[in-house]
Amino acid sequence: MQNSGKRWFIAVMATLVHLFLGTVYAWSFFQGKVTETFGWSNSETAWTFSIAIFMLGITASWGGINLPKYGSRKLALIGSVLYSLGYIISYFALKNESLPLLYFGYGIVGGIGLGLAYVTPVAVASKWFPDKQGLVTGMVVMGFGLGALLMAKLLAPVFLNYFENSLPKTFLAIGIIMLVFLPLFANFLSMPVQEKTAEVTDEKVNALPEIFSKNFIFIWIMFTFAVIAGMIFISFQSPLLQDLLKAGGLTDQLTLEHKGATLIALSALFNGLGRFVWGSASDKLGRINTFRILLIVEALVFAGLIFTKNPMIFSVGVCIVLLNYGGAFGVIPSLVKESYGAKLMATMYGVALTAWGVGGILGPQITAYMKDHFGAEAGTNSFMVALVLILIGILLTFFVKNDKKVV
Numbered sequence: 001m002q003n004s005g006k007r008w009f010i011a012v013m014a015t016l017v018h019l020f021l022g023t024v025y026a027w028s029f030f031q032g033k034v035t036e037t038f039g040w041s042n043s044e045t046a047w048t049f050s051i052a053i054f055m056l057g058i059t060a061s062w063g064g065i066n067l068p069k070y071g072s073r074k075l076a077l078i079g080s081v082l083y084s085l086g087y088i089i090s091y092f093a094l095k096n097e098s099l100p101l102l103y104f105g106y107g108i109v110g111g112i113g114l115g116l117a118y119v120t121p122v123a124v125a126s127k128w129f130p131d132k133q134g135l136v137t138g139m140v141v142m143g144f145g146l147g148a149l150l151m152a153k154l155l156a157p158v159f160l161n162y163f164e165n166s167l168p169k170t171f172l173a174i175g176i177i178m179l180v181f182l183p184l185f186a187n188f189l190s191m192p193v194q195e196k197t198a199e200v201t202d203e204k205v206n207a208l209p210e211i212f213s214k215n216f217i218f219i220w221i222m223f224t225f226a227v228i229a230g231m232i233f234i235s236f237q238s239p240l241l242q243d244l245l246k247a248g249g250l251t252d253q254l255t256l257e258h259k260g261a262t263l264i265a266l267s268a269l270f271n272g273l274g275r276f277v278w279g280s281a282s283d284k285l286g287r288i289n290t291f292r293i294l295l296i297v298e299a300l301v302f303a304g305l306i307f308t309k310n311p312m313i314f315s316v317g318v319c320i321v322l323l324n325y326g327g328a329f330g331v332i333p334s335l336v337k338e339s340y341g342a343k344l345m346a347t348m349y350g351v352a353l354t355a356w357g358v359g360g361i362l363g364p365q366i367t368a369y370m371k372d373h374f375g376a377e378a379g380t381n382s383f384m385v386a387l388v389l390i391l392i393g394i395l396l397t398f399f400v401k402n403d404k405k406v407v
Contacts, residue, residue, distance in 0.1 A: 007128040011136050013188040014121035015143040017076065020182050021083060021114055022147020023174075024052060025271070026264055028238040029152045030167070037167055038097055042239075046368035049235050051107030052086075052114065053360020057353050059115020064123075064350035072120045076189045079117025080182035086110020087175030094168040117186060118144070119350075124189045138276045138330070145272030145326050148234075152264035207347040210340055216348070218396045219339070222291065223332055224355040224362075225393035229298055229386045230271075230325025231363025233318045237263055239371070240379045241318075244311040247376065263315050270323040278327025279334070287335035292397040294324040294331075295390055302387040306380055314379075339402055 027049040035045045063075055089105025092098075121140045129136040155174055163169040210216055233240075238260030245256055282290035301317045308314070333349055340348045366385050370378035 010128055010188055010190075011125050011139065013185045014125045014140045016185045017080070017117060017121045017182065017189065018140055018143035019147050019150060020178060020185070021117055022144035022268075023151035023155065024049075024056070024110075024114060025145070025148035025234050025268065026151035026156065027052075028234065028236050029156055029261055029264055031236060032239045032242065032260075033167060034094075038094070038099075040099060041368075042371040043365065043368040044099060046235055046364040048102050048106050050361045050364045051103055052111035053231070053364075054357040055108055055111025056114040056118065057355065057357025057360060059112045060118045060356070061115075061350040061353045063116050063119040064353065065347050067119055067123055067346070071191075072124050073187065073190050075116045076120040076186035077183055079113045079115065079120070080186040081179065082113025083110050083117060084113070084175050084178035084182055086113060087171050087178060091168050091172035091175065094171060117182070120186070120189050124191060127191050137333075138279055141275045141326075141329060142272035145275060146268050148268035148271070149265040152261040152268070157261065207340075207344050207351075210344060210348060211351055214399075215339070215401050216351075218400045219332075219335065220352060220355050222295070222393040222396045222400070223328060223352060224359045225389040226291075226295065226298070226325065226328040227356055227359025228363040228366070229302070229390055230322055230328075231359055232367050232382050232386055233267065233321055234325075235364035236367040236371070236382075237267060237318050240367070241311060241314060243376065243379065244309055244314055247309060248311065263318060266315070267319050267322045270319040271326040274323035274326030275330035277323065277330075279330030282331045282334060286402065287331055287338060288397055288400050288402045290331050291328065291335070292394060294327045295394045295397065298324050299387060299390045299394060302383045302390060305383045306387070335402065 031042070031045055031049070034040065034048075035042055038045075063079075067075060086106050086109045089109055090102055093101035093105050121143075122137055125136045125140045151174075155177065156170065159170040159173045160166075163173070238257075241263050242256045242260050245259060250256060278290055278294055281293075285293070298321055301320050305314060305317045332352055333345075336349045336352055337345045367378065367382045370381045374381050
């Protein structure tokens with residue numbers, strides 16, 4: 001058994017890395033501010049977040065497959081620096097009102113950094129805790145879900161207030177904070193000695209037949225739809241809530257922004273908690289059954305939101321959807337491992353994460369298009385699209401085979 005104190009220290013460092021990376025989930029805090037300040041459309045602004053999540057999904061896929069080759073500490077350090085530089089480049093983009101530079105900085109550079117750094121904490125914690133897999137990996141991924149709370153209730157408000165609502169200076173300050181702390185935490189993410197040796201000698205297995213199998217394609221699609229549903233809110237929950245509050249007569253901008261930030265923080269708690277709740281439930285209910293249940297719950301929520309303009313009901317709906325969004329990320333690793341075995345786990349899970357990238361483009365862009373073209377009905381129309389996709393996802397769960405292969 002590994003040194004208990006050392007492995008728990010590494011688990012804490014892994015959680016802190018995910019906590020800082022998860023700040024990307026607070027994008028909706030900035031969406032409205034950036035749109036109004038620089039006069040870009042909702043769709044133009046939302047592409048910043050979409051590109052970041054797309055690059056996150058694709059790079060995390062590559063990182064998961066190549067982690068044994070390049071080493072955990074190296075990927076984590078490079079990713080941490082790149083994510084920090086994404087904010088610093090964004091300072092120059094916003095200062096010069098350059099949307100392409102914002103796409104490059106926050107979207108491409110920051111997104112690649114997210115992907116490289118994302119895969120390491122879970123992999124490292126899993127190897128250090130063979131006896132407490134669920135507890136420790138759940139703790140680490142919950143850190144990512146809670147990142148939005150850190151950004152929306154601490155970093156962004158503090159710096160915006162200090163710099164008198166200057167978005168460029170706020171992004172620069174956040175980037176500097178990231179550059180100081182993220183590499184510090186990431187530097188401790190190393191595998192146990194025996195794992196370093198084992199990874200080098202792992203047998204190579206051809207995964208292509210499984211990747212292009214009907215079963216995996218169905219898993220990928222239903223995961224994509226679950227991501228899209230969550231991204232609709234992660235990218236726009238604050239603006240959508242503010243629209244409802246304005247329709248109800250609230251006009252004070254500071255109050256609107258405060259309520260939006262509070263919802264981001266609260267939903268972040270549910271996002272993180274969902275990875276525990278649904279992941280644990282899947283041990284008893286089965287992976288596909290659990291995925292089907294969480295999609296059914298989401299469908300009921302979106303159906304209800306279509307018929308209400310109540311801000312409180314909307315907020316509750318957001319929290320439930322993000323609870324299930326986090327749950328999808330909690331169930332997918334176990335589903336993939338059971339379906340394709342330990343030898344194919346890294347490759348198949350890496351490919352599954354490309355669904356995150358695709359969903360990260362489609363979810364925000366669906367809502368951005370609705371806000372640019374349908375005004376007050378943007379939310380309702382977005383919920384209708386989400387409901388259709390989730391219903392298709394539910395149908396697909398009945399065609400996925402989950403025959404356990406643990407070798």
